Amino acid sequence: xxxxxxxxxxxxxxxxxxxxxxxxxxxxxxxxxxxxxxxxxxxxxxxxxxxxxxxxxxxxxxxxxxxxxxxxxxxxxxxxxxxxxxxxxxxxxxxxxxxxxxxxxxxxxxxxxxx
Amino acid sequence: xxxxxxxxxxxxxxxxxxxxxxxxxxxxxxxxxxxxxxxxxxxxxxxxxxxxxxxxxxxxxxxxxxxxxxxxxxxxxxxxxxxxxxxxxxxxxxxxxxxxxxxxxxxxxx
Numbered sequence: 256x257x258x259x260x261x262x263x264x265x266x267x268x269x270x271x272x273x274x275x276x277x278x279x280x281x282x283x284x285x286x287x288x289x290x291x292x293x294x295x296x297x298x299x300x301x302x303x304x305x306x307x308x309x310x311x312x313x314x315x316x317x318x319x320x321x322x323x324x325x326x327x328x329x330x331x332x333x334x335x336x337x338x339x340x341x342x343x344x345x346x347x348x349x350x351x352x353x354x355x356x357x358x359x360x361x362x363x364x365x366x367x368x369x370x
Numbered sequence: 371x372x373x374x375x376x377x378x379x380x381x382x383x384x385x386x387x388x389x390x391x392x393x394x395x396x397x398x399x400x401x402x403x404x405x406x407x408x409x410x411x412x413x414x415x416x417x418x419x420x421x422x423x424x425x426x427x428x429x430x431x432x433x434x435x436x437x438x439x440x441x442x443x444x445x446x447x448x449x450x451x452x453x454x455x456x457x458x459x460x461x462x463x464x465x466x467x468x469x470x471x472x473x474x475x476x477x478x479x480x
Binding site: 288295296297298303345362363 | 406471
């Protein structure tokens, strides 16, 4: 078990539902990330928070809304998703400074199925 | 746009074989290259490489970086069935974020 936890581990939701994914890191890191992993595709970076401020939003549709209330917690709020949003959503954290943010530690992921 | 390409996409070997996984990268203001192993769940960190020509080693796994030719290799010797996984390569550059390759699916048969 890593120092990054995610809940729920599995989620099935309809296209009209609203749900949230939660991530918590116990490593004392100051940067947190959301990734999407679809079958046969590379990991896609969705959002980055450094020191609780969002620094990256890789053209993610507005039906995904991140929230970072503190450096240990990260949420991904979901609403009116599409079936193609079904994927494994991974949270990661790292220590970041002015020069770089390298080694990221991943949570176990949430397997999301949109019906 | 940063790009990381891994080859082969999949590989099937028998226990005891040695495998070499390849990763080439085009990353603006490249800083480091990382290898991860992903089984059924989250990727787990293997190596971080920042300097050319210096081999990093952990048990049967080793990796080396060539910053001139922009590639890295991951070697696994005396493979075991527990080595079966997707091996991910990622580069980090000036944006400080990781750009991942598609991964190599390694299957080790008994």
